[in-house]
Amino acid sequence: ENYMEMASRLLNLAPSSPSNYDPSSYEPIRLHVHMNGEYGRCHKSPYVLSTPLPISSRNYSFDSHLTDSLLSFPEIDSGCGPVVGEGTFKDFCDMGPEKTVILEDHDSLVPVPSTRTLPCSYYTREGRRITSLSNLIEFASLSSAPLDVYAVAAGRLFQFAPGKVGETFDLSHLPHPQGKKMYLETMSVSPKVFEIKNFFVEEEADDLIERAIGSSSKTHGLKRSTTGVDSEQDTNPIRTSENAFDTSGKSAMSLKKRCFKILGINPYKEDMADGLQVLRYNVSTAYKSHLDYLDMTPTSEHDFDSSRVGTNRFATILLYMSDFEPADGGETVFSYGEPYKSVKTPPTYLEALEEARAHSSLFKPNSWEEKMVAECRSQLSVSPKRARSVLFYSQHPDGRVDKRSKHGGCPVLTDEKVKWAANLWVWNGPRMGYSSAPLKHADKVKKGHKSEKKDRAQPPKGSIKVVFENKGKDPKFNGASLYYQETLWGDFGPGESHSVNSFQGHVWYVKGDNGEVLLTLVVGGGEGNQRFEV
Ligand SMILES: O=C(O)CCC(=O)C(=O)O
Ligand SMILES: [Fe+2]
Secondary structure, three states, X not given: OOHHHHHHHHHOOOOOOHHHOOHHHOOOEEEEEEEOOXXXXXXXXXXXXXXXXXXXXXXXXXXXXXXXHHHOOHHHHHHOOOEOOEOOHHHHHOOOOOOOOOOOOHHHOOOXXXXXXXXXXXXXXXXXXXXXXXXXXXXXXXXXXXXXXXXXXXXXXXXXXXXXXXXXXXXXXXXXXXXXXXXXXXXXXXXXXXXXXXXXXXXHHHHHHHHHHHOOOOOOOOEEOEOOOOOOOOEOOOEOOEEEEEOOOHHHHHHHHHHHXXXXXXXXXXXXXXXXXXXXXXXXXXXXEEOOOXXXXXXXXXXXXXXXXXXXXXXXXXXXXXXXXXXXXXXXXXXXXXXXXXXXXXXXXXXXXHHHHOOOXXXXXXXXXXXXXXXXXXXXXXXXXXXXXXXXXXXOOOOOEOHHHOEEEOOEOOOOOOEEEEEEEEEOOOOOOEOOOOEOOHHHHHHOOHHHHHHOOOOOOOOEEEEEEOOOOOHHHOOOEEEEOOEEEEEOOOOOEEEEEEOOOOEEEEEOOOOOEEEEEEOOOOOOOEEEEO
């Protein structure tokens, strides 16, 4: 869709009538404005919101009016640019058509009256979206200090902004199954890693394990992890753990929704996350350090470049269901994270490697597992505890990959315990395959971006729109789910349908309630749309 056309169409919707202003009910509000994810603020003295906003403005028109108002403050306009000293607040909020990800609500954005550019949206430090002037007044009244407000560029997602290790973020506005107070504790600032305290409860942990064990089917239940592509037999050399997706469990669904709330994404969007993945590590198994951010595979038509308009994994929430002591191994290690609390004087890598050799019965000398034990002892690592949970980001707030988010699952060193964990990968927009997801743009190829052309191992095949529909005729498909390769696409019970962009030769599965494959669907060649109905 043409960005400029969309922008000019929206311009006509921008409310600007002076009759909207109600100066009598206005009290000045003091703000500290931050760029999304940045601890430091853009300006020295508090910004006093001196131009009354239309009191009635809500949601998107509120965003537009607040952005307009902030633009009139020179200190913010010059100090909040994408890079300090470069660019303006206007450019920060509107990254331009080449870099503005099209999210579901894109068409609702209201351009800023004075500049006709896209506005920022605004969040509190705790990730609560500020939706109206009365909402802003309410938040501002909670403290006598100026309100910290985080400006998020159009098409981007909120990100927490810690200044130091140990800093907490109160999330008690979010519901907890047992009424406990949820909060974040910062474990590392770069990479951004947090423990989510009181995120879930032991009953939910048990439920995830039981369902993973219970799904005994060969295809859907726990199995040695594969690399994903046509690899039912081709096990992953860097990942010796087993995994299964919980597609429909009550706990899994409720946890997925809670993850979105934590991240400040509201409402929940099924197309922005992979399925909740349950992981089992027996003794000596591990998951080598990696980025959750997906490589741009040259053969895929999906646009993975989230620094532009593409989408990729944005944040990961890890859940632990087992109780481990440091000696048991099994930690999650962050390769670029400083050790936090857990270790008073961490050994150096070489010291740790010596120590790891003590476990030589478990690993071959110089194996990646052995080196990993050393890494786990010398870097930031999180030891599994029942109902413990961790959040980290794979992207910077502007969508660039954060290479410092590299992490792994450390080898389990005990045969007396099993490490159970689960993860949810949340994307910065519709994930690969959804019809709303960004495709590599044909225009770019035409314009002759050489690198882009070179990246393509083969000429682009046409994307094929495929509709999967369960018409409810066969009770066998009650409680079914749709999968693309290993990845859960969505529920596929009676009345459900999914419209996806797929390609010739792609394999889709319809799986039953307990994970058995009911149908294998291979997308055929040829032009035009295809339909699969059951
Ligand atoms: O098991 C762990 O601790 C890490 C798992 C992980 O990194 C992943 O599943 O992406
Ligand atoms: Fe990972």
